[in-house]
Amino acid sequence: MDSSALRSKILDLAIAAGDGSVTADELAATNYSLRDVGFSSLSYMRLIDSIENEVGVYLDPEAAIEHYETIDSVTALVLASGAAADA
Amino acid sequence: MRAVLPDAFTEVLARHGDRVAVTDADGSLGYAELGARARAAAKRLARYDERGERLRVGLYATNSVEYVIGYLATLFAGAVPFLADSAFGPFELSRIAEDCGLDLLIHAPSADVRAVADETLTDDGEFGYLTVSRVRSHDTPRPVLLDDTEVCRFTSGSTGRPNCIEFSGTAVSAAAANWAKGTGLVAEDRIACFAALSNGLAFNTSLLAAFLPGASLHLSHGLPTASRVVRLLENTAATRLVAFPALYESIVRRAPKEGFAAVRTAISSGAPLRETVREEFTRLTGVPIHNYYGVAETGPLTYAPDGAGSGLGAPLPGVHLLAEEQGIRVRSESMGSRYLNAPGLFEKRVDDEGYYHTGDQGRLLDGTLHLTGRTSRLVNVGGRKIDPIEIADVLRAAPGVLDAVAFEAENQHGEPTLAAVVAVEPGVTAQSLRTHCAATLPSFKVPGILRLVDRIPANSIGKPSIERLRRLLSAPQSN
Numbered sequence: 001m002d003s004s005a006l007r008s009k010i011l012d013l014a015i016a017a018g019d020g021s022v023t024a025d026e027l028a029a030t031n032y033s034l035r036d037v038g039f040s041s042l043s044y045m046r047l048i049d050s051i052e053n054e055v056g057v058y059l060d061p062e063a064a065i066e067h068y069e070t071i072d073s074v075t076a077l078v079l080a081s082g083a084a085a086d087a
Numbered sequence: 088m089r090a091v092l093p094d095a096f097t098e099v100l101a102r103h104g105d106r107v108a109v110t111d112a113d114g115s116l117g118y119a120e121l122g123a124r125a126r127a128a129a130k131r132l133a134r135y136d137e138r139g140e141r142l143r144v145g146l147y148a149t150n151s152v153e154y155v156i157g158y159l160a161t162l163f164a165g166a167v168p169f170l171a172d173s174a175f176g177p178f179e180l181s182r183i184a185e186d187c188g189l190d191l192l193i194h195a196p197s198a199d200v201r202a203v204a205d206e207t208l209t210d211d212g213e214f215g216y217l218t219v220s221r222v223r224s225h226d227t228p229r230p231v232l233l234d235d236t237e238v239c240r241f242t243s244g245s246t247g248r249p250n251c252i253e254f255s256g257t258a259v260s261a262a263a264a265n266w267a268k269g270t271g272l273v274a275e276d277r278i279a280c281f282a283a284l285s286n287g288l289a290f291n292t293s294l295l296a297a298f299l300p301g302a303s304l305h306l307s308h309g310l311p312t313a314s315r316v317v318r319l320l321e322n323t324a325a326t327r328l329v330a331f332p333a334l335y336e337s338i339v340r341r342a343p344k345e346g347f348a349a350v351r352t353a354i355s356s357g358a359p360l361r362e363t364v365r366e367e368f369t370r371l372t373g374v375p376i377h378n379y380y381g382v383a384e385t386g387p388l389t390y391a392p393d394g395a396g397s398g399l400g401a402p403l404p405g406v407h408l409l410a411e412e413q414g415i416r417v418r419s420e421s422m423g424s425r426y427l428n429a430p431g432l433f434e435k436r437v438d439d440e441g442y443y444h445t446g447d448q449g450r451l452l453d454g455t456l457h458l459t460g461r462t463s464r465l466v467n468v469g470g471r472k473i474d475p476i477e478i479a480d481v482l483r484a485a486p487g488v489l490d491a492v493a494f495e496a497e498n499q500h501g502e503p504t505l506a507a508v509v510a511v512e513p514g515v516t517a518q519s520l521r522t523h524c525a526a527t528l529p530s531f532k533v534p535g536i537l538r539l540v541d542r543i544p545a546n547s548i549g550k551p552s553i554e555r556l557r558r559l560l561s562a563p564q565s566n
Contacts, residue, residue: 019535021404021517032519038521038533041310042333042469046114048312048501049340061310062112 001055005073012070014039017046032071044068057081073077088234091256092162095295097122097445103301106274110323111152111306113216118301121155128160128213135191135208135219141232142166143239145192145222147200148179149308150284151174153215157193158294167232170249170285174471176529177202182248186428187239188229189222225520230427240290241425242383243465243472244509248431252384252423261405262386262421263295269378269403271350271389272327276302277324281311281334286364286470288379290357291387291421293329293346313337317346325351328374331470333363335376336502337445339367347372352475354379357470361501381454383444384433386421389456393476398455410451415458416442426547466495466505471531473505476523477531481509490543493552496560498535506536508556510543536560 001009011072014034015022022037030036031079048059059081067077096530098428098473100108100122103482108359116124128131128274133331138143144161146168160167177199183189184203192204196218232239236306237256241249251384266272270292282289297304305323307315311334320328330369335355339506351374353368380399381387388408391400402408405420418441425433436444446463464470476494489510496506517537544555 017501018499019504021536021538026517029516036518036539037522037531038525038535040469040530040533040535042502043535045310045312045333045337047341048310048314049337050132052312052314052341058314059312061312 002078003075005072006055009054009079010075011071013050013054014047014074016061017043023084027071029048033069034074035069046075051078053074055082090162090165090237092237092295092470093165095256095260096159096162096298099301099521100125101398103274103298106301107303108298109149109155109304109306111153114152116152116156118298120161124156124213125163127161128156131210131213132160132164132191132219134165135221142170142191143189143229144188144231145169145171145180145184145187145189145194146196146285147171147175147192147194148217149178149195149281150306151216151288151308152306153217154284154306155304157214157217158255161193161319166238169240169241170290171241172249172285172471172533173198173283174529175249176527177250177464179529183241183251184222185225186230186248186288187251188225192220192222193217194220210393213355219386222517226244226248230430232427233424236424236427240285240287240383242472248427248428251427252392253425253427253435254421254423257297258421258423261419263299265406265420266292266296266387266390267299267406269558270354270392272296272300272302274301275301276327276330277305277325278302278327278355279305279307279316279319279323280329281307281316281423282329282357282470284333287381287383287386287472288331288354289329289380292354292379310339313341313343317343320346320350326351328353330355332360335360335364335368341369341372342371347374350374356381358467358503371440376500380458382443382447384423384436385417385419385443385445386418386423388417391455398436398457399449399450400456401454401490402456407442408451408456410449412455413444415445415447415449415456416443417445418528466493466503468504469537473532475505478505478507478528478534481524481527482486482520482534484514485520487512488520492536492543492553492556494553494556496536504535506530506556506560507534508538508540508543508551508559510541511539515539519561 103118108121181202203502206221235255236253238254280293378391378399380389389400407418448460449458479491491509493507498504546552
């Protein structure tokens, strides 16, 4: 999966992992910041689980907090985790 | 009055000497080593005393070996530990510090404690990666602790002021002993604890309770996703898993094939566990989930030893529980004494017979407790209780907000969450409201579902109609 397709998938998974009131438009308005749309720790758990299920990587929830701030930083983390898993 | 807990811990630390007491991702300590580390840290704490009365030490950190050292050190120094939820934000932290008259705070160096402390005290590494700061003093006199109070913990109060429950050493000790006995804890047990030690579940089931028989306690902090849980279980060959429903939901989502070979017992608390999750977890792992019912003010009350069904089990040793029409009331050996910062409130909930009125409704069927409802207005999100009135008040104070109602609703995963419907002037966005909330509330109190409207729907007598508000949430957002 290329990085653009991966990013799009992670965006879908993030919307599905939220409580239900976060939309793609709202995420776009915050530069895709999960923090700014009030992503809770329970939502993060759902997101990490679904990424691991769908992409087949292990995401360390202890990774530095900035890795989980935006859709783009999560995408970068998944790419790095996938690269580590492939190595 | 001679304190109970320092002697209790001294005895178990000596008795189990070389056994493993506590581990985390960064280290491991045997019982004797833990005792030595805690005593060294206690000496350091005693040097920080400026008042000549029992020090009040806030523990504001996630689970770690150092957390346990800090807790024991506080007891050994003759001080009183105040176990604050590390998810509390600066607002709650400052309320606690002022209301309870804290002297010191043990915290991670990265924690934002500027609201309460500006002097970091020097040490020689006795607290490991944790830091001790002196809490700024206040002009107002601090409330006096009861003579026999040895530990203070917090429960959700209203208006952002967590209520501080005073516990005698006898109550803390009885909670641990009755839990260990009632649930059959033995020296060979290895307890993987994913709930914060400041929380009643972990505090009562995993700290002194684990040490009494010589079991080992394995800690983890950060988000307990299924993958991490499985790694910890595999690394420690844990026999017990102490967690809350969100963790079991995560395991069911990920459906791990391995990791549970040694686990005999899983304990869930904090919030109701969905029956489908319980069944699927046991089907996947072969491990039964044992329910437990406890109340912050009274300690652990029941335990379901067979792990089957939706009942919460039978009363633990030392617990008298009555399920009557007016609600569940209990008397336990592990009861708190009162709220340090809310005079009279705790006492009002205890009747002439010494029973505490829990605010829960339920019935005993064949000696097993089944909850049927709550009389309290608090919303339980993932084990943390939130007062919707407090949240609505915060929202109403935001610029451009005309009115707000907060209430419990189901999110898109079928789980209870805090929702808010907010009547706003043009230009106000969900984003601006979240930012407003996040400035004064810890993140777990920011509503998961926010719906902006022109006017709050009301019923015929002008009160907000929760039914109509819930229906509104399922309709598409129009603005």
